[in-house]
Amino acid sequence: AQKVTQAQTEISVVEKEDVTLDCVYETRDTTYYLFWYKQPPSGELVFLIRRNSFDEQNEISGRYSWNFQKSTSSFNFTITASQVVDSAVYFCALSELTQGGSEKLVFGKGTKLTVNP
Amino acid sequence: GAVVSQHPSRVICKSGTSVKIECRSLDFQATTMFWYRQFPKQSLMLMATSNEGSKATYEQGVEKDKFLINHASLTLSTLTVTSAHPEDSSFYICSARETGTRSGELFFGEGSRLTVL
Numbered sequence: 001a002q003k004v005t006q007a008q009t010e011i012s013v014v015e016k017e018d019v020t021l022d023c024v025y026e027t028r029d030t031t032y033y034l035f036w037y038k039q040p041p042s043g044e045l046v047f048l049i050r051r052n053s054f055d056e057q058n059e060i061s062g063r064y065s066w067n068f069q070k071s072t073s074s075f076n077f078t079i080t081a082s083q084v085v086d087s088a089v090y091f092c093a094l095s096e097l098t099q100g101g102s103e104k105l106v107f108g109k110g111t112k113l114t115v116n117p
Numbered sequence: 118g119a120v121v122s123q124h125p126s127r128v129i130c131k132s133g134t135s136v137k138i139e140c141r142s143l144d145f146q147a148t149t150m151f152w153y154r155q156f157p158k159q160s161l162m163l164m165a166t167s168n169e170g171s172k173a174t175y176e177q178g179v180e181k182d183k184f185l186i187n188h189a190s191l192t193l194s195t196l197t198v199t200s201a202h203p204e205d206s207s208f209y210i211c212s213a214r215e216t217g218t219r220s221g222e223l224f225f226g227e228g229s230r231l232t233v234l
Contacts (some may be wrong), residue, residue, distance in 0.1 A: 037225075043208060045161075045225035091160065104151055105212075105223060109160045 003027075004094050006108035013082055014116050021077045021111045023092030029053075033095040034075045035105060036066065040088040048090075051075065082115045089113070120144060121213050123226030130201055131234055138196045138229045140211030146191035147213035151223070152184075155208040167194040167211075191216065201233045 003026040013019045025034065036048040049059065051068050059066045063080045079086055089112045093105040120143040130136050140150055148169045153161040165186050166174040173186035183205075185197040194213075198205050210228040 035223075043210075043228045043230070045210065045212075045228075047224070103214075104163050104166060105161075106163075107161045112158075 004092055004106055004108035006090075006092055006111050008111045009109070010112045010114070012114045012116065015084060016081050017115075018078060018080050019082050019113065019115075021079075021090050021092075021113065023075045023077065023108060025073050025075065025092070025094045027073075027094060027096075029096075033103075034068070035093040035095070036075075036077050037091045037093065037107075038088045039091060039110070045091070048077075079113075082113075084115050084117055087113060087115045121211065121224045121226040123209075123211055123229050125229060126227055127230045127232075129232045129234065132202050133200055135197055135199045136201055136231060138198075138209055138211075138231075140194045140196070140213070140226050142192045142213045142215075142224070145213075145215040147194075148191060148216040150188060150194040150211055150213045152186060152194070152196050153210045153212065155210060155228075157208075161210060164196075164209075169194075198231065201231070203233045206231055206233045 005024045007022055011019060032053045034051045038046040038048055049066055056068050056070055065078045067076045089110045091110045092108040095103045096106050122141045122143055124139045128136055150167040152164045154164050155161045163176050164179045167186045167188040169188045169191050175181045183199055188194040208228050208230050210225055212223045212225045214223050
């Protein structure tokens with residue numbers, strides 16, 4: 001069975017601090033995809049990144065960066081110089097093949113990030 | 118970018134009534150759509166995979182007679198909560214992937230918050 005663990009339930013930081021959200025996954029598949037989504041208070045899910053299992057390069061997008069380490073089955077997400085608008089619940093997810101051959105996402109429980117002014 | 122629209126965004130109904138939620142892909146075709154359910158402060162749990170022109174595939178523990186899914190066209194999937202009860206109150210989110218893409222970005226709708234009185 002596939003599993004995604006986000007050990008941090010809630011994190012609170014002060015604006016401009018850097019913060020890292022942890023994600024550890026379990027899978028028997030050799031090919032898989034990992035995702036991060038942001039869910040602001042309004043409820044919609046905002047796609048942040050997709051990473052396939054063969055690409056271990058770290059990625060940076062503005063203040064966001066991701067560290068993919070296959071050796072430790074981790075896909076951590078760092079926000080640099082956090083801002084109040086970053087306050088949201090962040091979900092890490094792992095793709096899984098359904099019986100019908102399509103792929104579905106298995107989500108972690110999410111980490112609620114609060115950035116205080 | 119691709120957009121998935123859900124309607125209604127909020128619905129309040131009396132116990133025993135049925136409620137239909139629509140999920141539309143606005144600028145792409147989606148052979149497969151996914152329906153998720155999210156309880157307050159919890160993660161997204163996949164309910165079913167909706168397949169255009171065929172029966173939906175339900176996750177273990179999800180009552181297919183309770184949550185009717187119809188995927189009549191390549192741009193529309195509907196979820197009907199039949200004989201709704203207060204315990205069905207939840208946030209329902211659909212997602213879709215463009216036909217022909219594999220493990221590409223999953224686009225999520227804005228979610229539909231159901232409150233059953």
